[in-house]
Amino acid sequence: MKTPARKKQENLAIAAVRALCIDEINKAKSGHPGMALGSAPVLTTLFLNHLNIDPKHPHWMKRDRFVLSAGHASSLLYALLHLAGYGLTMDDLKAFRQIDSLTPGHPEYGHTIGVDATTGPLGQGIAQAVGMALASKHLSALYPDGDKLFDHKVYCLCGDGCLEEGISQEAISFAGHNKLNNLILIYDANDVTLDGGLNLSNSENAKYRFLSANWDVLEVKDGNDIDSIDKALNSAKLSVSKPTLIIVHTIIGFGSKLQGTNKVHGSPLGEEDGQAAKKSYGYDYPNFAVPEEVYDLFKKSVIEKGEKAYQKYEDTLKWYERVHEQEYEVIKKTMENDVSAYLPEEISLEKKDSVSTRVASGNALNWLVNIVPNLFGGSADVAHSVMTSLKDKETYSPTCLEGVNINYGIREFAMAAINNGILLHGGLRSYGGCFLVFADYLKPAIRIASLSKLPAIYLFSHDSIAVGEDGPTHQPIEQLAMLRSIPHVDVYRPADEMETYASWLLALKNTTHPSCLILSRQNLTKLEASSYENVKKGGYIVSKENGPLMFSVLATGSEVSLAIEAQKILEAEKIYVRVISLPSLEVFARQEESYQKEVLGTSYDKRISCEMLSTFGWAKWAKYQMGLDDFGASAPAKEVIAKFGFTSERLVKLIKKALKI
């Protein structure tokens, strides 16, 4: 039981947190006070009494994680990080939402110490939290005595918005199925959205929705009642086999004259209303001033407690090093998602004559899993089509936590966001696969991966109209352009087995950005010139001209062989063409200009791109395009390809036309 004195201290701390939110937002003249003021008690209580963290060691592995899925309540998180001694100064709070400050509009991972996930796009934070909880479970089982290093809780705060987004259902269904009892989701239920009352658009029963997904559900009727909050959190921590939802009924913009309405969702209170609100909390301090008692409380309850916890962890780590020397080495090497220590500098491979790149990718993955100790991934119910399964390895399940093959179900978006959570947790290299056309479903999570500098790996197979019979709904056209357009993502479309192996290796060597591998359903012929060294440069001469160079073809994936065929036809007519394989335009674009010129060989107006997908984006590299800017058709692959003219003959024709021959 809490003493009255302690309770008084905590309530003062909550008032201080609320006051800071008001001040941050007022000063910035921008921000979202609604949820910040409503959720201040539950988050303050969480920080003071529950989170196992050490602000001086914000990255230690066994710490509890906290994800603010409702990222617009960032002012609240920053206030708490400040009080908890994470290094955010009062000046940082005063620079809320200002240029280059540590306190941007929505929390950014890697930018502000103490922020465990980049959030803002609603719903994704929940899925990221699920990924962290999954990683903790898996790592605990993967290593002997792993629970001593990796077993911790993941807390997440969400609002109505997160729960209305479909990804939340995918994520909670996955979490319930996998019995992630280390996950505690706090739902700030304030019954108000941006446009008005929640009842404008929603009448779900959240409790029953979560129960139906195998969660425990607790309810706190008064979001200002810290005893009830503590009780619920304590109870949730004891869950044996289910994730827990805590519904906390709050009042949006608590203390403002506009409290309880959508008007306080996203607008500053202003000085007058802000002062009145502070008065209603019984908080009588100047703007941006916090009484020593509050700092003292955080010092005692968070900082000093954290120091002790971290010391204990360090002791455990030392013990672990003694008892499990080998595993300790692996853990140390892989914690930062950097597995380069394990990766070879070259690839020795006896190239198969004809193999689809999806099969090649499966082979590469199964080669890598014996080298890299911490691969963990799966697919959205297409393991046998995208070839994501690790052979002779177990499937992850609540009864096999060490299993490395994840069944994500038909939940592409959650898959990608959960993978982000796994990488945010650290210690594992995650990957996920689905058909390229359904990259559409998970694209928002790739963006967050890139923004968060996470080396996520995506496998997208069935990469053109060569999908065949499934028809236009399943045939990608514009998806490759979409992926290439995302900043800082390396997209690979390998043209044979070697290029696929090389793409995998490069994706794993990357520690700061996502990579996409675009894979064929149909078999592709091996290329003599393909090599790891060549793929490393993004593009290379795959088939040199046999005479004075007149034209260049820039091709990727399945179209490289087609281009070589065309080259041969033209050669017979003494038209000398170079074929360039461009497994990754992004990697190629980063090479020295001299290398690019050397490879391309011809001037801009003597180049054609050849890719059985949208031409969008290709004009940067070649004046002419052979591509497909229309939807596909349902028929056997060969017929579809013929219908849309993907033949060497057409390429020959287009080149001759460009050369005015």
Next chain:
Amino acid sequence: MKTPARKKQENLAIAAVRALCIDEINKAKSGHPGMALGSAPVLTTLFLNHLNIDPKHPHWMKRDRFVLSAGHASSLLYALLHLAGYGLTMDDLKAFRQIDSLTPGHPEYGHTIGVDATTGPLGQGIAQAVGMALASKHLSALYPDGDKLFDHKVYCLCGDGCLEEGISQEAISFAGHNKLNNLILIYDANDVTLDGGLNLSNSENAKYRFLSANWDVLEVKDGNDIDSIDKALNSAKLSVSKPTLIIVHTIIGFGSKLQGTNKVHGSPLGEEDGQAAKKSYGYDYPNFAVPEEVYDLFKKSVIEKGEKAYQKYEDTLKWYERVHEQEYEVIKKTMENDVSAYLPEEISLEKKDSVSTRVASGNALNWLVNIVPNLFGGSADVAHSVMTSLKDKETYSPTCLEGVNINYGIREFAMAAINNGILLHGGLRSYGGCFLVFADYLKPAIRIASLSKLPAIYLFSHDSIAVGEDGPTHQPIEQLAMLRSIPHVDVYRPADEMETYASWLLALKNTTHPSCLILSRQNLTKLEASSYENVKKGGYIVSKENGPLMFSVLATGSEVSLAIEAQKILEAEKIYVRVISLPSLEVFARQEESYQKEVLGTSYDKRISCEMLSTFGWAKWAKYQMGLDDFGASAPAKEVIAKFGFTSERLVKLIKKALKI
């Protein structure tokens, strides 16, 4: 009660349907027999005893709709359309999944008569069905005695996959909230997915999930028990205030030796297993042969019944014409989603000096709603930010079915797919809005709109880093490129109020393809040269050079004014530059080459694009780019813009560099 003779006939029909599915897929050597065989009884029963349709008039308004959300069971739908006399011949069934056939791999709206929606990408069919049910409700209330013309049921068949996809939760939550009792969702629960048992990835309780979203739930324990199926469907049709889920427990691949396993999900049975399966149904006919009795049953139960129903509808229509002459005219004019009869040929507008294009769009919409009789749309909880509200108009709700403002909640993806459903239904022009960065969430539905040739309208505001304080998670970069890359979508980024009005008008005049309007948060200055005639051409000279032309700037939206500023600075140095406004690259690309050349004025290497978004795709039009291929930052808009160098000074510099001055 059904007579034993009737029951026998129905069971024979079910066997015939199953046999046809087996034959279609065997002949194509491709397809998904699993669900088709499992769901044949429920769908055959639905066609024979429940659907109010007339195969001879497949488009009549008051007909019931059927959406096969599990589009991979297309063989089943085609078999039923054949038997029901929709015009699909046996030869069409034999051409299943063959080039240019009427029976493609997944159902395609507009391609095969009787197919009410394009499906395949899982989950979206449910949301499209919700849209149809919503349209029926709204139209019934919008017109006097509207229920006599528009009140019908919408049936939808889905599987585990559809329900695992997040969009299903968005859609069912919306449907439950809006009490769409005219919607009946049949869930083929076969407990098997592509990768294996459903229990690999899912342990949701579907019943409680739907109950928590305010649905009625019925259960059919044996999917072959047609009495129970009839009973459930009859009961569902009587629902007064809730949509109904009917969980039908089926056996995947029923009759195959592989029944009940994932092996039968997506592979043909083959001749031997196919024959054995038919034998197990007691069906002894050659491949692709159907006994006359089955045709007779469909003739009596569907075709003749349909004829009568249609006659009754025609009588009602005649009566309606007499009693509600004016409304009848409106209905007749707008049924095919073509509102061009109402749209003006020109826009007279006193341009405001400075207005954001989101506000201009809101004004345009509120101007149009007084001209166009059937606008129906809303936003994903950002009505007051994207300006989607129709002023002085009511909000749609279960107690105000005639309301025209839709509150979609924070459900972007469902919003777009529901809008597709509204357009599929016919009679209404739907639109939906959210922030441009969240176009990511709903992109898969735009693709389906385009594939289905639906004139959906999307409003995307907050269209650049000028979003400001909300920071990089809320600042679009690559989204505009993504939208432009989708085949057959017209994307407009208007530069002032007039261009915005014109974009709206063109979007409404389009009856076959989606349009996106990309709108600014910040105010933009009016352009003297902007006009409807100019926007119609996609691009035009917005500010002509005042001397011998040396260079051209291609700009859109907020960057047009910046380009004109740069033009003036350069002019003082006797560098004569032309500024071209390109509200729509797609529309401009469709103009005569001579017009394009005339507007562009300079050669490719004397052009620069200027857009405060990704440069991806711009190289088609200009050798040089001023854009942003990185994520934004959180700060007041002006500071963010300055940080990334979006100033006329930088444009001047880049032009001089290109001119080597």
